Amino acid sequence: MERSQVDQQQNEKDQVDTQAALAALTQVRDAEHQQFVSVVSEHEEALVILEDTVNFLVELVAGDASLIQLASRTMSLIRTGTIIHKMHYYAPCLT
Numbered sequence: 001m002e003r004s005q006v007d008q009q010q011n012e013k014d015q016v017d018t019q020a021a022l023a024a025l026t027q028v029r030d031a032e033h034q035q036f037v038s039v040v041s042e043h044e045e046a047l048v049i050l051e052d053t054v055n056f057l058v059e060l061v062a063g064d065a066s067l068i069q070l071a072s073r074t075m076s077l078i079r080t081g082t083i084i085h086k087m088h089y090y091a092p093c094l095t
Contacts, residue, residue, distance in 0.1 A: 045084050052077050 056073050081087035 045086055046089070048080065048084070049086060049089050052080060 056070075056077060059070065059073060078087070081089065
């Protein structure tokens with residue numbers, strides 16, 4: 001009888017420890033997931049910036065674009081950079 005009570009107490013302690021460990025791991029996993037989502041969002045924004053910049057540079061190199069078209073593309077890049085709060089990434093492409 002005494003042995004079964006000791007086993008039961010140990011079992012209850014182990015369950016509490018397991019639940020605490022699971023809660024801690026879940027908290028870490030949630031924090032890592034939030035960081036992952038943030039980085040994915042930044043990479044998606046970077047792809048938009050790169051695509052716009054490459055298109056702008058292609059127009060410059062090809063020499064096919066008029067001054068008005070280049071000004072329009074520049075304003076588009078500025079608007080996009082301002083909207084997504086990443087204008088500092090566009091600046092080297094525009095100067």
